[in-house]
Amino acid sequence: MLVDWALVLEWVIKSILLVFILLTGFAYTTFYERKLAALIQLRIGPNRAGPGGWLQPAADGVKLIFKEEFTPAQAYKFVFVLAPIITVVPALVIMAVVPWGDVVNIFGRMVPLHIADINVAVLYILSVASVSVYGIVLAGWASNNKYSMLGGLRSSAQMLSYELALGLAFIGPILLAGSMSLTEIIDAQRNIWYIVYQPLGAVIFYIAMLAEVNRAPFDMPEAEQELTAGYHTEYSGMKFSLFFMGEYIKMAAVSGIFAALFLGGYRGPFVDELPALGPLYFFLKIVASLGVMIWIRATMPRLRYDRLMAFGWKVLLPLALFNVLITAVVIVALGL
Amino acid sequence: MNGELILFFVLAAVAIGAALGMLFSRNAVYSALFLILNFATVAVFFLLLGAPFIAMAQVTVYAGAIMVLFLFVIMLLGAEQIQHQARRGWQRPLAMLLTLALLAESAYLIFTRSDLLTVLEPAASDYGNPQAIGMLLFTEYLLPFEVTSILLLAAMVGAIVLVKEDRKKSGGQK
Secondary structure, X not given: OOOOHHHHHHHXXXXXXXXXXXXXXXXXXXXXXXXXXXXXOOOOXXXXXXXXXXXXXXXXXXXXHOXXXXXXXXXXXXXXXXXXXXXXXXXXXXXXXXXXXXXXXXXXXXXXXXXXXXXXXHHHHHHHHHHOHHHHHHHHHHXXXXXXXXXXXXXXXXXXXXXXXXXXXXXXXXXXXXXXXXXXXXXXXXXXXXXXXXXXXXXXXXXXXXXXXXXXXOOOOOOHHHHOOHHHOOOOHHHHHHHHHHHHHHHHHHHHHHHHHHOOOOOOOOOOOOOOHHHHHHHHHHHHHHHHHHXXXXXXXXXXXXXXXXXXXXXXXXXXXXXXXXXXXXXXXXXX | OOHHHHHHHHHHHHHHHHHHHHHHOOEHHHHHHHHHHHHHHHHHHHHHOOOHHHHHHHHHXXXXXXXXXXXXXXXXXXXXXXXXXXXXXXXXXXXXXXXXXXXXXXXXXXXXXXXXXXXXXXXXXXXXXXHHHHHHHHOOOHHHHHHHHHHHHHHHHHHHHHHOOXXXXXXXXX
């Protein structure tokens, strides 16, 4: 078997680049959130570290590294260490199937700007999302703390319930594009974005993905006031920051998936002539989606837990099923 | 020895180790975690065999959804620790008997039907892609597919009936 070392090198570089961008992006997503939330709530926000507060993420990182790592005496040690890792890894690998650009010419070599273009990309996203539940559940259990346990149990029930609506919202774009590969779904949006054909699907997807990444108003597993920060009560130092990192990277990742499914991914004006514009458009779409998430967090109160479950099962799931039915009927009727 | 074979043996070792760990672990949560690891390795086996759809379904359904429910129940009941004095005297001989029967059956099949072990035809190139599976499900295997879906529907209705509040009994409470 002949191994194309240049190809292997290309993959390695792209993977490292993706992880690097996600990790730096994480730091600046927190900054973006604090600044935007401050703007919405008529505050100033962080402005001390560096010019305009732009070094705040670095200062936070240094502070977290020097914090004491505390493990409760009654905790299940191995799982206690494992849980933050299980939270971060799915967040990092889920972006592997999302293309962030077309094929570009770099020093005479045609490089496709995605890591894996597989024909089951959508299923891959769903399976990675379903694995990411474990991090929070195990963190809650291993802490051996009743509040953490409640947070963990809440999150498992919540994420399982909203995964159904999320999975059904995927079906709209799949039906329209006739493929499960994200590259083909994006190519099918060359002329018109799927959010136009699938407004209901897009809204359902956005709500379900907020619940999947435990963002406000669905940040039930944390719920400072009732659960004293829920599953990560007992975590400190770098282990805590891994959870923090997992949440913000997941936000960016699901925003990327949302952009790929409903906002045309890296497609935009003049992308066919100048493929290098692709990543820029994709980045702007992610930033816009993150902005909406922050906007929701800054303005919406948290839902009560029973309302959250009732909403997921009695409103979101039937609507998602309805959306699938309508989409399928219209596609068959118009003979698309 | 090529790379695929090395990968196979490493994965097989992980899968068997995880299965043994599940059996011998004294803590039900660790047992569940070992089982998840086992399911994940089986998913990688499917990938090796060129069936990405089944691999992804394996991770989503078994490792993702079902095992989360297992963990949920274990944690909710607080049933992590196995009681050492648990009375299960009759279970042990029965389990041994059934295991022996299974082993004897497999041995009989392997030694008498050696034609089962011949090299199979390589699968078609579109084998295991979602379109091909969907096409097969809705043409050749339509009846089994529909029967399965009705079975699942019946199970769902059954679950709802079981947990449904009995309005007559709890009347006046709400």
